[in-house]
Amino acid sequence: MARKPTLDFLKTEAASGSALALAAIAALLVANSPWSADYFAWLKSYHVLQLGPIRLEETISDWIKEGLMAIFFLVVGLEIKYEIVRGELSDPRKLATPVLAALGGMAGPAAVYLFLSMTMGAPHAGWPIPLATDIAFALAIFGFVGKGLPSSLRVFLLTLAIVDDLGAIALIALLFSEGANWTPLFWALGLLAAFGLIAHRIRVPTPFWVLGFSAVWYLTILSGLSTSLTAVAFAMIVPIQARKEDRQSPLKEAMHDLHPWNAFLVLPLFAFAKAGVSFAGLSLEQAFAPLVVAIALGLFFGKQIGVFGAAWLASALRIGARPTDASWLQVYGISLLCGVGFTMSLFIGVLAFPGAVDSPEQVEVKLGVIGGSILSAVGAAVVLGLAGRRPRRDPAAADPQIEPLAGSSS
Template sequence: MARKLTFEFLRTEAASAGVLAAAAVAALIVANSPLAGDYFALLKSKHALALGPLSLTLSVSDWIKEGLMSLFFLVVGLEIKHEILRGELSDPRKLATPVIAALGGMIGPVVVYLTLSGVLGAPHAGWPIPVATDIAFALGVLALVGRGLPPSLRIFLLTLAIVDDLGAIVLIGALYSGGTDWTMAGAAAGMLAAIALAARLGKMPSPFWIIGFAAIWWCTVLSGLSTSLAAVAFAVIVPLKPRREDHQSPLQEAMHDLHPYNAFLVLPLFAFAKAGVSMAGLGMEQALAPLVIAIALGLFLGKQTGVLGAVWLVTKLRLGERPAGATWLELYGVSLLCGIGFTMSLFIGALAFPGQATDLQTEVKLGVLGGSVLSAIAAAVVLTFARRAKAAVPA
């Protein structure tokens, strides 16, 4: 069952990459068309959600970032829990290489960014932006050019990306949860504990899980904490044990039901809202600003160096092994894929510079798009060459 769920995840993520790319391209087109004014005005417009005496007002951009993206983090949390307890991360023998590679892939971009920040003068606050890998885009590119490559590379990339996401979530919680209303945070924690206890004592029908998640999310927004933390914490309490032997567990059912909506609705909407960059009045000075270069090279150089260097170190110290049947050139191609940081990098960028001038947000988007596109093209070239080189070798 664990392997079946893993490959279902892979297929969905690979298929959604095209939709995600289309949404990003559409955002760029609209942001540079006569509809640009309406596009940016819509994202800034505020809308209220009222439930009796309760009311919450956010901009469309924030409803997507804090609302819809909480479903993204819920799915990520469910995937992490499943992989740790039942999947690839449950086997210590398979853990060392991708986990250490993920850590290297987080350290490398930080080192590159901070180095360039010191040299070029980019804002230090942007250092977490190039840390994360976009699972959907990375797996999508691998699906396009990876036919004939060892299946172990896909599992390696998925495991690495899951650990990478966990690290990004920890960073978000540690860095972007200031100004907390502890009364509302306590209410969210209390409801989370009550639902966890109720789930252990008996079976809870789906509507209770949905209402519970919505209530915890609402309190988290009012508390000022990142909703990503609430979503992952909620995923932790979703039971992994099946209700009956012939049925999936609540966690597996939630993964199965939510993942398509996450992949084909939530992430494309986020991409459409966040990837729109207006080129009007954009000069070379801003296109090559220190922040743009630091983010782009953090993704492109930092990720490949950190991931490949960590794998080399692990194998050299005999702490782990290369993915079965994979060559070093193929691993280099996968390490380049890790430089695709689109979704999570844009999300962290919005948190790193909240309410900042438009030019800083534009530079964040340019840096993320530039580094991600460069990484994707380089990875496609390297993996295509590696596949052809392997095919040319006589059996």
């Protein structure tokens, strides 16, 4: 029996957490070693891609941000489409609680950051940074401490993180894609529409998918928009229905083929490029700068307050319910876990404060993201570890609102 795409996704993303952690640690070690100057010089070095008349010249840092990260957003887009059409997000009763929790998990960090911005003087532009949850790290930590916890918590976390990613992508579109060049953008949209129409009528070989994605990506670069947008849009045109001559649909095949590359190459490279912080000459004042504190507390306090508060409110208002067989302490542990915002938070930080990778703002962004993510990870591990050892009670008896959600399928 073939494994479900979501299960494959969980296993791949959980396993990639170790690769992400190793890449981040390696970046910190190199940035504080005798090779520090070479590391930062490599990130700032320009490299040219030229195919006939097509020429792009970007730094290594930008190639990773706009090039490789487009693959990450393509994978996220494929997962979003699958969940909307076939998975958890297709059932409104299962969708309500994690969606509301995700929205609360974006509002909470924004409120904490903006409050600290007014009271401490943190740069206003940084408020979107603590809004994101890192799927790979969160699932990896859940895998380490999740023994004895109900499987519904894993689905709740995944669904919440997918909606969170969708919100982060929307923020990138609204805040960081200004000054578009409309001509290549219209060409990109036209190519997307034409390719989607063709793909749903005839079988498109893999090389043409690669060529189509590359063309849309190039036109997006010319338009001045973030490549994350068209990467997700491209995922939406990939057919989810398998043809008679195929064993699985193009969407499932793409998810299966891209996940290992995304998990063990793209994200670790991004972590290695963005997590390098040199502590040489770092003063106590910079380590606790307003930007650092606002990001760290936004992730740690804002996420747990927003996610848990929205989930509890959804249950209290009978809009949604707790995950099946889960206690509120376990849901609180997941809320803490959502404060791990490593990859996407660093990505938004690059967009919010463009400049050199070792600029003061980028150093403070990295310190805040790393600090807030570590606090959230440790707190979540402790709470979920304790919650997993607690004897389970009958959830229906403890929470009468569970039945409508839990009983949606059998």
